[in-house]
Amino acid sequence: MKKFFWNILGFLSLGMAYIGVITPGIPYSCFVVFAAYCFAKGSPKMHAWLYNHKLFGPFLTNWGEKRVFPQKMKYFMLFMMTTSLITMWLTAVPVRGIIYTAVFMMLVAVWAWRFPSSVEEYDSRKAQ
Numbered sequence: 766m767k768k769f770f771w772n773i774l775g776f777l778s779l780g781m782a783y784i785g786v787i788t789p790g791i792p793y794s795c796f797v798v799f800a801a802y803c804f805a806k807g808s809p810k811m812h813a814w815l816y817n818h819k820l821f822g823p824f825l826t827n828w829g830e831k832r833v834f835p836q837k838m839k840y841f842m843l844f845m846m847t848t849s850l851i852t853m854w855l856t857a858v859p860v861r862g863i864i865y866t867a868v869f870m871m872l873v874a875v876w877a878w879r880f881p882s883s884v885e886e887y888d889s890r891k892a893q
Contacts (some may be wrong), residue, residue, distance in 0.1 A: 767806075767807075768806070768807045768808070769807070770805040770807070771803045771806040771807025771808070772803070772804070772808050774799075774803045774807075775800045775803030775804040775807055775808065775811060776800075778796045778797075778799045778800035778803060779796070779797070779800040779815070780795035781793075781796040782797045782800060782821065786820065789834070791844070794824065794828075794838060797815070797821045797824065797825060798828060800815060801815050801816070801825050801829075809818075827884060830878050831881070831884060831887040832881070832887075833880065833881050833882070833883060833884055833886075833887055834877055834880040834881070834882065834883060835883070836882035836883070839874075839877055839878060839882065842873075842874065842877060843874060846870040846873075847876065849866070849870075849887070850863065850866065850867055850870070853866065867885070
């Protein structure tokens with residue numbers, strides 16, 4: 766029963782990852798990482814498939830082994846956060862809500878920019 770539960774969560778998360786790939790504003794990386802976690806507990810076959818996937822595999826491998834967060838994704842994340850805040854400002858969202866959202870987004874951005882952007886950057890940090 767536990768494996769069934771983990772597989773259902775894995776497939777739901779994988780579906781959200783695919784939606785995130787084609788829909789602007791929805792991240793795919795967190796859903797892929799969660800799907801890999803679920804499949805590691807529920808289906809070794811799907812876990813291996815995910816790590817060998819042409820789009821998700823390299824990201825998962827780099828994240829799992831070296832905590833690499835690609836720079837292109839960091840810039841896209843900042844662009845989407847800025848767009849969201851501008852949209853909130855131009856609509857009827859209370860200022861307090863915009864401030865809370867901006868602070869949370871800033872914390873997420875600081876967290877993401879702590880990680881190396883490439884394997885080369887990771888290697889140079891380790892060499893120091």
